[in-house]
Amino acid sequence: MTDIHAAHTPVDLGGVLENTFAQLPETLFERVLPTPVSDPSLLALNQALASSLGLDADRLASVDGVSVLAGNALAKGSVPIATAYAGHQFGNWVPQLGDGRAIFIGERIDETGLRQEVQLKGAGRTAWSRGGDGRCALGPAIREYVLSEAMHALGVPTTRALAVLATGDMILRETLLPGAIVVRIARSHVRVGTFQYFTARGDLDTLRSLMTHVIDNHFVEAANAERPALALLDEVVKRQAELVAQWMSVGFIHGVMNTDNCCIVGDTIDYGPAAFMDEFNSHKVFSSIDVQGRYAWANQPQMAHWNLGNFAQCLLPLIDEDMEVAVPLAQQSVNAFADGYKSAWAHKLSAKLGLPDASAADLGHRYLGLLEEAGADFTQGFRALGDYTTAQSLFEQLIPEFDQWWTDRDAALRMADVSAEQARICMAAQNPVRIPRNHQVESVIQSALSGDMTPLQELVAALAHPYTDDESYSAYEQPPQITERVTHTYCGT
């Protein structure tokens, strides 16, 4: 133990941490302490999340609590570890990645009875750090905090953020930047890449333990299936299809859908270069390193499908010893992604137009075509559908086409026996009025860098109820002026 940890008695945060993951085979992780930082300060604390985890927000904000969140002290019950994983990055196989800058300090059972993992991202070097410093810069930590909480408020499955801290140390990137830690909460951090790591090493025993852990905690129904591994695959495929349909429906671009960033339980994870679109462009990419547009908005379903193919390969020996049996079963399971996604997306698109079930996918695609041709704002384009005049104002050059579409949509509503009022209610629950627009995210990061946290708090508050009209937050509804546009994001590593 580093002296600083030995010097502290474990801190009581109002509830002890558990460590079921640390009881799994030691091949899955390394035991490692966070590396202390010089002068930690709490920049943002998610009080509601703290209380849902049964943790005392006041204790978290106290000197001892901040020490725990910064990695300078341990919480009661904490057994810190860094987990192993591999992955395909932009399609290229990397046999060893792992938590190079994230330390998993323990688990809490939340108020709904779900186990939640607590991770300090930016807490120092581990066995998986390769050439990196194990640290995280303030900008990316704030981006993850804002985006993951916004996604949660939008109703999209995601990891969450409990806190952001400044470490008081500078870190070297292209320039010197203030170091930070984001405290991430996830029901599971197991990724496709976690399975791939053990497949690549031919370690079937660990693979089996990992699968059992995942099934017992997150896919209990698969345990009783004739082939649990196949049932797991079916359900992971289904959840990914639904997740990506949700991303698409709010104009979210993950940006780095590598297999190591594809979470088995179906939550959005790793907000490195992630961003939301303003003007609709189906080929939109933000990430500065995604030069080929591999993870463009429209490619996301295909990329998730590709990731699932890799997951299926890992499960083959657990599906059946005989590959002639296992391969076609796995193939069929992964192929179900196409229909699963098509159906999930059709439901989402229909609901965005106020129409039931999957009835209006064609109308939805036609509308997307109009938005794209007009270069209209994705979020406003859907929110405006409650009112003809507002919607029409988005399509100056395309009025006849838009009018025809509006007439056809009216006909579809009549056919489905949906009143205008019912459609409005449905649409208002599907089409957010506020999303974390990239220029606003960048702007609160810039304020935070100069020491002002108020804009961050305001943005987080504005995004907490994204489907509710609220005059006082109208500034957050606006797309950027041309001069305000922020078109690139960075991984932040």
Ligand code: AMP
């Ligand atoms: P990411 O781009 O955050 O998904 O990270 C890809 C891989 O690089 C993971 O194995 C990370 O743990 C590792 N990594 C990213 N940043 C750092 C860093 N500053 N120090 C050490 N490892 C890092």
Ligand code: MG
């Ligand atoms: Mg990652």
